[in-house]
Amino acid sequence: MPTVVDRGLEGVVVGTTQLSNVEGAIGRLSYRGYDIDDLAPNATFEEIVHLLLYGTLPNRHQLEMLKRELGSCRALPEPLLAAMQNVPKTAWPMEVLRTIVSGLGLFSPVNAQGEHVSDVHTALELIAKVPTVVAAWDRIRRGLEPVAPRSDLSQAGNFLYMRTGKVPHAVEEDALDTYFVLLADHSYNASTFAARVAASTRADMYASVTAAMATLQGDLHGGAATAAFRTLTEVKTPENAEPYVREILERGKRIMGMGHREYKVRDPRAKHLETMAKELAEHVGGSDRRYQTAHAIEQASRKVLQEKKPGNAIYANVDFYTAPVLADLGIPGDEFTCLFACGRIAGWTGHILEQLADNRLIRPQATYEGPTAGPYVSIEQRSSNGQRG
Numbered sequence: 001m002p003t004v005v006d007r008g009l010e011g012v013v014v015g016t017t018q019l020s021n022v023e024g025a026i027g028r029l030s031y032r033g034y035d036i037d038d039l040a041p042n043a044t045f046e047e048i049v050h051l052l053l054y055g056t057l058p059n060r061h062q063l064e065m066l067k068r069e070l071g072s073c074r075a076l077p078e079p080l081l082a083a084m085q086n087v088p089k090t091a092w093p094m095e096v097l098r099t100i101v102s103g104l105g106l107f108s109p110v111n112a113q114g115e116h117v118s119d120v121h122t123a124l125e126l127i128a129k130v131p132t133v134v135a136a137w138d139r140i141r142r143g144l145e146p147v148a149p150r151s152d153l154s155q156a157g158n159f160l161y162m163r164t165g166k167v168p169h170a171v172e173e174d175a176l177d178t179y180f181v182l183l184a185d186h187s188y189n190a191s192t193f194a195a196r197v198a199a200s201t202r203a204d205m206y207a208s209v210t211a212a213m214a215t216l217q218g219d220l221h222g223g224a225a226t227a228a229f230r231t232l233t234e235v236k237t238p239e240n241a242e243p244y245v246r247e248i249l250e251r252g253k254r255i256m257g258m259g260h261r262e263y264k265v266r267d268p269r270a271k272h273l274e275t276m277a278k279e280l281a282e283h284v285g286g287s288d289r290r291y292q293t294a295h296a297i298e299q300a301s302r303k304v305l306q307e308k309k310p311g312n313a314i315y316a317n318v319d320f321y322t323a324p325v326l327a328d329l330g331i332p333g334d335e336f337t338c339l340f341a342c343g344r345i346a347g348w349t350g351h352i353l354e355q356l357a358d359n360r361l362i363r364p365q366a367t368y369e370g371p372t373a374g375p376y377v378s379i380e381q382r383s384s385n386g387q388r389g
């Protein structure tokens, strides 16, 4: 029987999880049995962290304990802050984040065997510190001193505070908090799978999260929101949306922030982000042109894609309305992938713990398509292109 090659592992089930369920056909996402439609308007990111790491929504006492632990480990080791001061100011924020997160392992205690402990406290430490790295680099590259984290603010509130030095307006804090809730987990997406592959080799949590960060950065995954923001900036007004979409598709390119491997209907997170984009536009004041333009691009993409490929329904994914939301929070477009990481770190660490609790090395196979086996060819006998003479 010929071997079936599943390029991109599409539809291949490689493991189990209790953390989140993506029901692509009906557009439902749930975390441990709670629908994202219930969680987004009601739960805070801290509650989601507890849900993903400990398995249940926290009671008041548990939530207080978790907030205290997050608040107490937000500060970065001084040598890492000093290292960031020496990074070229042109460095892409995601590269800085990936590098500094990898560096965090250097400052973490080791056990008697010389290994880092990968437990729920390491997970909380990483969840606490990732936003600090993002905010510190945001300021350093603008020539400003980093603002020290505060332990009394929420993850979202503290992030915005560290960027500006001002406690944010509740509307802004709530918007970012909901964004983190929506982004916290998404089953075996590419970056989470990378984290699980690394963890399955018994690499520690710092290394596994670094693998996840590296995998997140491409624009088919976490980089798409930045690309969607570029589109928004280029299109500028709703009237330009359809001509733009037609031109992009004529050139055989993709509309960033549209389409999803799992969702055959609209990504359930998109509607929450769209609502937030509208609300933030009102809060920020002035014009809601950015939101209107995003909306027009989505409509035009659906229309033109439907014309070109009838039956191939492509809808907005989570990254699409992320662009106007984060832009209205004052976050620069090239930092969007880092913000994604600030939310997804909850899921990554939860999946790493789940992988370690019942580990099996993840090691798939490939069909070999190279030359058939032959004897070694000495250098004298090779042709000019290195082949057998």
Ligand code: ACO
Pocket: 219, 220, 221, 222, 224, 253, 254, 255, 256, 257, 258, 259, 260, 261, 262, 309, 312, 314, 317, 318, 319
């Ligand atoms: N714009 C235009 N056409 C698209 C798009 C798009 N955004 N997405 C898919 N298509 C088309 C493809 O051209 C292809 O057409 P074809 O069958 O005629 O060749 C068809 O739809 C299927 O596309 P695939 O790439 O095979 O589908 P896949 O499941 O791999 O796509 C992906 C998923 C990679 C996300 C894709 O939709 C895409 O490139 N989107 C843009 C990038 C993006 O927004 N990524 C973020 C995803 S969400 C996240 O990671 C958080």
